[in-house]
Amino acid sequence: MRLWASLFLMGFLVVLGVCLVHDVFAVTYQDAAGQVVDADQALRNAFNTVVVAEQQGANVSLLLSRLDGAGSDLTLAEVALAAGDYSEAISFAGACRSEALSVDADAVALGNDAAIVAGDWWMMVVFSVASSLIFVVVLFFVWHEFRRGYLKKVMASRPEVTA
Amino acid sequence: MWSLNDWKVVFVAVGLIGVLSFSSFSVVLFARAPAGEVFSELYVLGPGNIAEDYPFNVSMGGVYTVHLGVGNHIGSSAYYEVDVKFRNSTDRLPNATSGEASPLPVVYRYRVFLGDGNVWEAPLSFSLLDVGFDRNVSSVGRLDINGVVVDVEKVSSWDNETQGYYYQIFVELWRYNMTSSSLRFDSRFIGLWLNVTQSF
Numbered sequence: 001m002r003l004w005a006s007l008f009l010m011g012f013l014v015v016l017g018v019c020l021v022h023d024v025f026a027v028t029y030q031d032a033a034g035q036v037v038d039a040d041q042a043l044r045n046a047f048n049t050v051v052v053a054e055q056q057g058a059n060v061s062l063l064l065s066r067l068d069g070a071g072s073d074l075t076l077a078e079v080a081l082a083a084g085d086y087s088e089a090i091s092f093a094g095a096c097r098s099e100a101l102s103v104d105a106d107a108v109a110l111g112n113d114a115a116i117v118a119g120d121w122w123m124m125v126v127f128s129v130a131s132s133l134i135f136v137v138v139l140f141f142v143w144h145e146f147r148r149g150y151l152k153k154v155m156a157s158r159p160e161v162t163a
Numbered sequence: 164m165w166s167l168n169d170w171k172v173v174f175v176a177v178g179l180i181g182v183l184s185f186s187s188f189s190v191v192l193f194a195r196a197p198a199g200e201v202f203s204e205l206y207v208l209g210p211g212n213i214a215e216d217y218p219f220n221v222s223m224g225g226v227y228t229v230h231l232g233v234g235n236h237i238g239s240s241a242y243y244e245v246d247v248k249f250r251n252s253t254d255r256l257p258n259a260t261s262g263e264a265s266p267l268p269v270v271y272r273y274r275v276f277l278g279d280g281n282v283w284e285a286p287l288s289f290s291l292l293d294v295g296f297d298r299n300v301s302s303v304g305r306l307d308i309n310g311v312v313v314d315v316e317k318v319s320s321w322d323n324e325t326q327g328y329y330y331q332i333f334v335e336l337w338r339y340n341m342t343s344s345s346l347r348f349d350s351r352f353i354g355l356w357l358n359v360t361q362s363f
Contacts (some may be wrong), residue, residue: 047240054239
């Protein structure tokens with residue numbers, strides 16, 4: 001009798017435990033909606049960073065196609081949220097957020113590389129302008145010397161008038 | 164023998180050629196093509212990816228496909244949302260002049276990240292579900308868009324003039340504004356009229 005009572009008690013505790021665990025880990029609408037909002041914000045931040053990288057001269061076409069994928073995940077998360085499938089919504093929102101953060105980091109690196117290249121371009125501009133100026137100055141001196149030599153030669157070859 | 168003036172012309176020519184050669188690097192870096200008109204485009208093509216054979220007479224359960232397209236000509240990358248909405252003939256349309264979007268709920272959304280000068284295209288497949296007819300009124304309960312089923316609950320009365328029950332599936336173009344960190348209606352929308360018929 002005591003054995004049956006023990007078994008019954010154990011079974012009851014197991015069932016109770018399963019119910020409690022379900023309650024503790026159950027995903028609510030608020031959880032899922034919060035994740036979707038976070039993913040949306042991460043996507044916007046990533047796009048902002050991509051545009052900055054583009055302005056620095058980076059080629060961002062690959063990053064844009066990755067954002068497209070993240071955007072599709074966000075749409076699927078919203079669809080799942082509207083359908084009441086909160087676990088699915090969290091899963092897609094997580095995928096979107098993760099990809100958006102990765103794109104954000106890559107855009108920063110790409111932008112920095114582009115800024116270095118842009119710096120090289122400025123060096124080239126400075127070199128180009130400076131070399132033009134030096135060329136003009138040197139040419140001016142060459143002209144000055146040539147003119148002096150030319151006049152000297154002309155004066156020397158001028159026939160002298162004798163009385 | 165050349166005169167001093169002849170030599171002067173030679174030096175000036177050499178000087179100009181030299182300056183142009185050295186500064187050509189800078190000219191290439193700073194030369195930009197004149198900017199064209201800045202705009203975004205939104206279009207819908209028929210099932211064959213050309214501007215014909217748009218679905219018009221539709222019935223419950225039939226699957227209809229059109230192709231949506233967005234073009235970016237704003238001079239930099241852009242983040243667009245293409246919102247699909249569904250209305251009957253009395254629901255309000257967006258106002259392109261005042262830049263006011265339709266207040267109707269979005270039934271499907273595409274998110275598009277597009278580089279300058281690029282075009283995006285995607286299919287939009289839809290199917291009307293729970294369609295009913297009662298005297299001079301028809302109703303559409305749900306809409307299946309790209310495999311996603313959404314409640315719409317729309318009713319349309321018989322139109323004596325054009326002889327049909329009319330609904331419209333339309334898309335609005337929204338563009339992300341970096342300054343306000345929000346998406347704004349880009350004053351562009353396009354719609355397809357649908358005449359719902361009874362299937363036999």
